[in-house]
Amino acid sequence: xxxxxxxxxxxxxxxxxxxxxxxxxxxxxxxxxxxxxxxxxxxxxxxxxxxxxxxxxxxxxxxxxxxxxxxxxxxxxxxxxxxxxxxxxxxxxxxxxxxxxxxxxxxxxxxxxxxxxxxxxxxxxxxxxxxxxxxxxxxxxxxxxxxxxxxxxxxxxxxxxxxxxxxxxxxxxxxxxxxxxxxxxxxxxxxxxxxxxxxxxxxxxxxxxxxxxxxx
Amino acid sequence: xxxxxxxxxxxxxxxxxxxxxxxxxxxxxxxxxxxxxxxxxxxxxxxxxxxxxxxxxxxxxxxxxxxxxxxxxxxxxxxxxxxxxxxxxxxxxxxxxxxxxxxxxxxxxxxxxxxxxxxxxxxxxxxxxxxxxxxxxxxxxxxxxxxxxxxxxxxxxxxxxxxxxxxxxxxxxxxxxxxxxxxxxxxxxxxxxxxxxxxxxxxxxxxxxxxxxxxxxxxxxxxxxxxxxxxxxxxxxxxxxxxxxxxxxxxxxxxxxxxxxxxxxxxxxxxxxxxxxxxxxxxxxxxxxxxxxxxxxxxxxxxxxxxxxxxxxxxxxxxxxxxxxxxxxxxxxxxxxxxxxxxxxxxxxxxxxxxxxxxxxxxxxxxxxxxxxxxxxxxxxxxxxxxxxxxxxxxxxxxxxxxxxxxxxxxxxxxxxxxxxxxxxxxxxxxxxxxxxxxxxxxxxxxxxxxxxxxxxxxxxxxxxxxxxxxxxxxxxxxxxxxxxxxxxxxxxxxxxxxxxxxxxxxxxxxxxxxxxxxxxxxxxxxxxxxxxxxxxxxxxxxxxxxxxxxxxxxxxxxxxxxxxxxxxxxxxxxxxxxxxxxxxxxxxxxxxxxxxxxxxxxxxxxxxxxxxxxxxxxxxxxxxxxxxxxxxxxxxxxxxxxxxxxxxxxxxxxxxxxxxxxxxxxxxxxxxxxxxxxxxxxxxxxxxxxxxxxxxxxxxxxxxxxxxxxxxxxxx
Numbered sequence: 043x044x045x046x047x048x049x050x051x052x053x054x055x056x057x058x059x060x061x062x063x064x065x066x067x068x069x070x071x072x073x074x075x076x077x078x079x080x081x082x083x084x085x086x087x088x089x090x091x092x093x094x095x096x097x098x099x100x101x102x103x104x105x106x107x108x109x110x111x112x113x114x115x116x117x118x119x120x121x122x123x124x125x126x127x128x129x130x131x132x133x134x135x136x137x138x139x140x141x142x143x144x145x146x147x148x149x150x151x152x153x154x155x156x157x158x159x160x161x162x163x164x165x166x167x168x169x170x171x172x173x174x175x176x177x178x179x180x181x182x183x184x185x186x187x188x189x190x191x192x193x194x195x196x197x198x199x200x201x202x203x204x205x206x207x208x209x210x211x212x213x214x215x216x217x218x219x220x221x222x223x224x225x226x227x228x229x230x231x232x233x234x235x236x237x238x239x240x241x242x243x244x245x246x247x248x249x250x251x252x253x254x255x256x257x258x
Numbered sequence: 259x260x261x262x263x264x265x266x267x268x269x270x271x272x273x274x275x276x277x278x279x280x281x282x283x284x285x286x287x288x289x290x291x292x293x294x295x296x297x298x299x300x301x302x303x304x305x306x307x308x309x310x311x312x313x314x315x316x317x318x319x320x321x322x323x324x325x326x327x328x329x330x331x332x333x334x335x336x337x338x339x340x341x342x343x344x345x346x347x348x349x350x351x352x353x354x355x356x357x358x359x360x361x362x363x364x365x366x367x368x369x370x371x372x373x374x375x376x377x378x379x380x381x382x383x384x385x386x387x388x389x390x391x392x393x394x395x396x397x398x399x400x401x402x403x404x405x406x407x408x409x410x411x412x413x414x415x416x417x418x419x420x421x422x423x424x425x426x427x428x429x430x431x432x433x434x435x436x437x438x439x440x441x442x443x444x445x446x447x448x449x450x451x452x453x454x455x456x457x458x459x460x461x462x463x464x465x466x467x468x469x470x471x472x473x474x475x476x477x478x479x480x481x482x483x484x485x486x487x488x489x490x491x492x493x494x495x496x497x498x499x500x501x502x503x504x505x506x507x508x509x510x511x512x513x514x515x516x517x518x519x520x521x522x523x524x525x526x527x528x529x530x531x532x533x534x535x536x537x538x539x540x541x542x543x544x545x546x547x548x549x550x551x552x553x554x555x556x557x558x559x560x561x562x563x564x565x566x567x568x569x570x571x572x573x574x575x576x577x578x579x580x581x582x583x584x585x586x587x588x589x590x591x592x593x594x595x596x597x598x599x600x601x602x603x604x605x606x607x608x609x610x611x612x613x614x615x616x617x618x619x620x621x622x623x624x625x626x627x628x629x630x631x632x633x634x635x636x637x638x639x640x641x642x643x644x645x646x647x648x649x650x651x652x653x654x655x656x657x658x659x660x661x662x663x664x665x666x667x668x669x670x671x672x673x674x675x676x677x678x679x680x681x682x683x684x685x686x687x688x689x690x691x692x693x694x695x696x697x698x699x700x701x702x703x704x705x706x707x708x709x710x711x712x713x714x715x716x717x718x719x720x721x722x723x724x725x726x727x728x729x730x731x732x733x734x735x736x737x738x739x740x741x742x743x744x745x746x747x748x749x750x751x752x753x754x755x756x757x758x759x760x761x762x763x764x765x766x767x768x769x770x771x772x773x774x775x776x777x778x779x780x781x782x783x784x785x786x787x788x789x790x791x792x793x794x795x796x797x798x799x800x801x802x803x804x805x806x807x808x809x810x811x812x813x814x815x816x817x818x819x820x821x822x823x824x825x826x827x828x829x830x831x832x833x834x835x836x837x838x839x840x841x842x843x844x845x846x847x848x849x850x851x852x853x854x855x856x857x858x859x860x861x862x863x864x865x866x867x868x869x870x871x872x873x874x875x876x877x878x879x880x881x882x883x884x885x886x887x888x889x890x891x892x893x894x895x896x897x898x899x900x901x902x903x904x905x906x907x908x909x910x911x912x913x914x915x916x917x918x919x920x921x922x923x924x925x926x927x928x929x930x931x932x933x934x935x936x937x938x939x940x941x942x943x944x945x946x947x948x949x950x951x952x953x954x955x956x957x958x959x960x961x962x963x964x965x966x967x968x969x970x971x972x973x974x975x
Contacts, residue, residue, distance in 0.1 A: 195700030198293065
């Protein structure tokens, strides 16, 4: 991180790690490509493309409203960056393939699996983790509902569920949600201990409590 | 033993028996709970394993030189030396540590292995095709089954199969390890905090006292996380080679599913003979099972499950060794499979006799250990699922495309508390510490220890600090076999009573009485039944001056059982109400009910959670979950969570749980609950499907393909 200017997300070549850019980079510097088609593509790539990697690159991530400067390889996921580099470990790495939801975070207002987002692609976007959602002095209403309804056992899937449930409730402000709504809304998260019965009750309870001005 | 150890009578308990929320719930649900896979100590290195891509192969040569010279790589170790024969895909070949996980993976990729690929066997389902991998255990006969079958009014024969499933712990197996001098700091994900350090020590030649184990939280074990494992010793050795820096090594998901444990699959051919009134007279089973390369995998002596003492019995069992990772204990080892086979055969018999299966099960309860308990539980469960209104004869489910049916399953388990030591310290500032080398797997162990201490001292839980998850605390058993709650509750009760007795000795003279006349109640120490002669808890503790009281307590399982503090032997009944779409083959759970007893229930809220969870695991096993191997390549085809299918929140229907809390159970003392509710569910769902569609789906999980095949009279794998 040599200068603040370089780390300003707005100035950074966002999502510069495009397929085209990657090919250009490898084609020019690596000489590893042997097929004509790929070489052509590489040659045709705009010379001005901003190329990053394959080594570590400095990036800035906006996490819970604060900028974090970190160096990661372009292939590093947001999940691993949060957990290994920034000590934001609420998001868990479980399936690592976009199936289970344990690594859920909210990006630009939408819940996403952080194991399927590259850290460099998360630049300039608003990332909210469970640490951020629960940083307030009062217990977060969704977390509190999970406790009340014992919607957790080993707890390893729980942060992902709380994040997904929070985002689901933010997007569905309806105190009269039904269990069917919850099943659909949280179908992207998996639990092994079998806490779904508690989760259903917790989300319905939170839907009501969040209507009383007790918003996340 | 002082009578004061005994649990207060039912109805007089103030804390035990309450529906309390788990104490670590707020930290878990706010993401503050730090699991050992979350640790990020200064200078942390990351490690990964190179694993075998073949199910059976020999390492001809292995070259780690390129890996060792790579940027950022701090240590590389060969696990499988040239000449090593690998017996399953995923077996550990080499390990690499590096400054980032990405570089460690690059290092593993740079290791060159020259393989001699050998023939493998990964399929066990067809006993005729496993050749010399089959190891028959020999026939065991009780009574005269041949004569009994001749005399039987009715005989049914059936084939049943339940696949290998994996533990699929969400926090993978693994650990963070670092050295300080000759001592090892070991942060595993373990079910065995007191014992796993010595296990690692044996592997890396370090004395047990020099290994410090610490673990606040763990993300699921289900029986698979007792040993330190090869990845534990590799992690420690990589750390040592890297100057003692902390190294984190947690398994990749694919390895977690391939090598970190599984539940044996079982195939069965069963014949049952009975009288017309449903009394079973004879049982014959030929079973085969695989526990991976080590073979084994099933205790066939448990047949016919719960009704083991039928007078005539012929048992044949064959262990099949295949080239896959080894089985490990999986909640209630043997029981879910044996329950599935037995209850399926009994339901088939009931259908043939045109009997209500509840009546058939009841008719045979004299063969079980606890006839009255089962009879009561069958009635309660039947009420919860509206059995009388909704049950019909097999297949008599109307002309519609969607068929509805009901089924039942039963189970039994021991659950005697394990050996456990506990230390309770009362400080002059009125704070209390309870320390034991136990662990909370998500079963609310931490919470229940606090409830026992609070009940004993008459002070709120908030005043008591529970310290578990560290092997410097008094030794407490590993958490397996539903043994934890009996163990930790008794040792906590005893150490806390002992500490309180010491406090009474200090306080008694000040209240002009003797210690045996005192009681701790509502935050006060008082003369029994006389709150007038009392002092506050805080005041009493202050009288200690500068010396805290620290007392030990121990659970010796046999003694505590004699005393009536703990016991073993529970029952359980589950029933399921399903709908099956006969055009698509999709099975939907409408309602699933569970009735279980476990003696004195410390916290009904978290006990119910255990049962809910076990029902959901059973639904998963009955409908979606199985390890799928490829015969040709020897690969596990679904070593990921997309195709290794766990049930989701929308797949489980409505679940109702009834904890059988009653004086006759309560007086037996505390009994574990981790295993019992995992047992009867699969059988209940399989029987409900048979009842709905009129034919038996012989193999679980009952996928649409298998349901449709059964409807068409076809067999599928």
